[in-house]
Amino acid sequence: MAEAEIPKAYAPQDVEPRWYASWEKAGYFTAPQTGANPFCIVIPPPNVTGSLHMGHALNNTLQDTLTRWHRMKGDATLWMPGTDHAGIATQNVVERELLKKEKIRRHQIGREALIDRIWKWKDQYGDRIISQLKAIGSSCDWTRTRFTMDEGLSKAVRENFVRLYDDGLIYRGKYIVNWCPRCQTALADDEVEHEEKKSHLWHIRYPYVDNPKDGITVATTRPETLLGDTAVAVNPKDDRYQNLIGKQVTLPETGRSIPIVGDDFVDASFGSGAVKVTPAHDPNDFQIGQRHNLPQLNIMNADATIADTAPEKYRGLKREDCRNQLLQDLTDHGYLVKTEDHTHSVGHCYRCHTVVEPWLSDQWFVKMQPLAKMAIAATKNGKVNFHPKRWTDFYLSWLENVRDWCISRQIWWGHRIPVWYCQAGKNCKPIVATMDPEKCPHCGSTALEQDSDVLDTWFSSALWPFSTLGWPDKTPELETYYPTSVLITDRGIIFFWVARMVMMGMYHMKKEPFKDVYINGTVLDKFGRKMSKSHPETCIDPLDIVARYGADAMRYALVQLTTEGQDIALDEQKFEVGRNFCNKIWNAARFIQMQEASAIAGDAIELSFADKWILNRLHHAIHRITTALENYTFDDVAKTLYDFVWRDYCDWYVESIKPILQGPDSIAKKSTMATMRQVFLTALQLMHPVMPFISEELWQSLGGEGSVMVSAFPMLNAPAPYAPEAQDFELMKSVVSVMRNVRGEYQVPPSQKVDAVFKSTPSEQKILLAQLDYIQRLGGIDNWSAVGADAVFDNTTAVAVVSQGIELGFPGLVDIEKEKVRLNKAIDNLKKMVKSVEGKLANKGFVDRAPADVVAKERERLAQNCAELSKLEDAYKRLL
Ligand SMILES: [Zn+2]
Ligand SMILES: [Zn+2]
Known part of the structure; x- marks a missing residue:
């Protein structure tokens, strides 16, 4: 395997479009018709007039993360994409354009010509949002892309209307409606x-x-x-x-x-x-x-x-x-x-x-109560579950107080109501049919006129989870993927859309349309204002972020900020965090490649202490990420990736193994190289659902097998390996961390080595001495010695506590005069604090009136301060 050398700097703009095209060409997004463990998400269909905003970016990143994870797990996975015809919104756009460019109003051009114009507009601009979804890495099965007004979905809409009508759930009546005199x-x-x-x-x-x-x-x-x-x-x-x-x-x-x-x-x-x-x-x-x-x-x-x-x-x-x-x-x-x-x-x-x-007018209505009853039952029986849970009550209370749904709209763009009126003047009943009738079944007249209204857009999107799978036909896809697994959406459309999908799913399919509903947070600007097109200063354009930071950096930032559906106050700085993380990952891969480790695809023969520890950490990372994905705790996925890759792998593991890599023992070297590479490849698999592009690029550069996108997601089938060794490694880490803190505190430059004394019990002494190499090197230690647990350090020794029973002494680090000044200052500060808390607690008014836990907290604070004070005073006395 001769992989190309990984370039010095990560340039996502070169990498991302290349991999997206390659995945799509390979057919990796395409879902099987049937298969085991089906996993399905239907996309909340964006409006054809839409253009990608941060809310979409967040919503689709979360969907993609789950989709990619399930695909890697080997589940039959379908992310169903499509767009919504968005009745009034789309008609308004085209009407405005018509008026601006040609000075024509809709009544002048007429119904058919306007609809024609809208289709043309749709063909030209309607897929813009889809290409934008691709730019952020969305792995939808584009071969199945649907449109709420395509042939199949139109058939579903008519079927829905006729069934509801036949069941007495659709009626026409004089009704007071909310009328917009402008939109008419x-x-x-x-x-x-x-x-x-x-x-x-x-x-x-x-x-x-x-x-x-x-x-x-x-x-x-x-x-x-x-x-x-x-x-x-x-x-x-x-x-x-x-x-x-x-x-x-x-x-x-x-x-x-x-x-x-x-x-x-x-x-x-x-x-x-x-x-x-x-x-x-x-x-x-x-x-x-x-x-x-x-x-x-x-x-x-x-x-x-x-x-x-x-x-x-x-x-x-x-x-x-x-x-x-x-x-x-x-x-x-x-x-x-x-x-x-x-x-x-x-x-x-x-x-x-x-x-x-x-305004009083003739309208079509759906009788909601019988449908709402089914939807309420589905949630109360635990078939449709909201995450976070708090949305359940919000949803139920709307359903319990629901009013009949006015479904007719007096516009032209949309599904025309499938009702025809006989014009023969014989008082014939209206004809309600899935197919255009040729003549009146009552009098045989061919003079029929279709209702001029169209249906509310939500009437078609309410069918989305099953109409997109082929309903009303019985298709293998419908059989495999319905009910779908999870819906990820925004709280703004819980009533408009989520509730109606549940009603229609229960009514037509007798099964809930999805088991879980995850309501993602709303994206706000850094001042906590809602991002809105009418206030451009609040908006961050996701495509601009992709261009500047890369899609992976953006996705990582969004996933990291997704805590239990809380709103997200977005600041460009967050994308820098994502970009820095990508760069760190990139550099780690370059380091591996420079060791020629990628050329050694062999197994590890002899594991070093650090190898065992990183394998143990990897096990925990896999466990945490899997659990987080199962529970929709997205932020924990991001945090675990960061902790594992940046902290564990780069900061500790790679630093720890450098002497082996640079050392003379070729077997140890080979073995560690293999572990180093294997662990990193596994980390790339773990990060793939969130950061698909960089993980693929590096997987390929390091000679991973096939595409990471379709590799098997790491699974755990044994307890965490090397637990005792990992525990010892953790002890070494805390010793080194304490050493680094002390060096920082006494401003010892990194190039300067110091001497250290380990003070501990004999058993801990043994562990520490076994890891002396690591400790000396990572902590920057020159000479060392060990003393028993009852040894006393002298005045000039800086002392730090590692844990119960282990102290580190750094002889000669303390400048007595400077230290006196420092301690004096600290003692003064503490005395002031103690006095103020004492004063508070002596105030009867406070003690009697404040809640018990507040008073208890103050007492605790006082005790802590006093203990700290006496410690500092002892230290000061020792200097005299
Ligand atoms: Zn209006
Ligand atoms: Zn008739």
């Missing part, structure tokens, strides 16, 4: 963003029909909807109004008579205690209207201008203008009683931020 579409409850707004509460008098001089005063935050009032409501238990129920009042500015009704919903303590009822323009009023059989008078057009159902004077006005005009008229005619300041919550469209109008 209904929005789901969770697509409405609420904001506190300072406004007014207007008190308006409605005169009694039989006594116009007197009247009832209602309080409202939206006076313009007065035009659509069909009643006034009071609480039937309210003594002030009880006897008015049933009376008629005149609606100001309209001349219409409307009744006063009694309804428990009315809060007697709010405003005047009487409210106007506008069933077509307020969700609560809609409910009151249903209870009292009130007419629903829609006074607004789709664009929120006033409709022809209102008095002529107001028709065509914008809702804001109508409000002003109406307030003016009410004032002029003496109906406006008073105006109060009032802050209330106003809903805005999550896409365009226009104020949402509650």
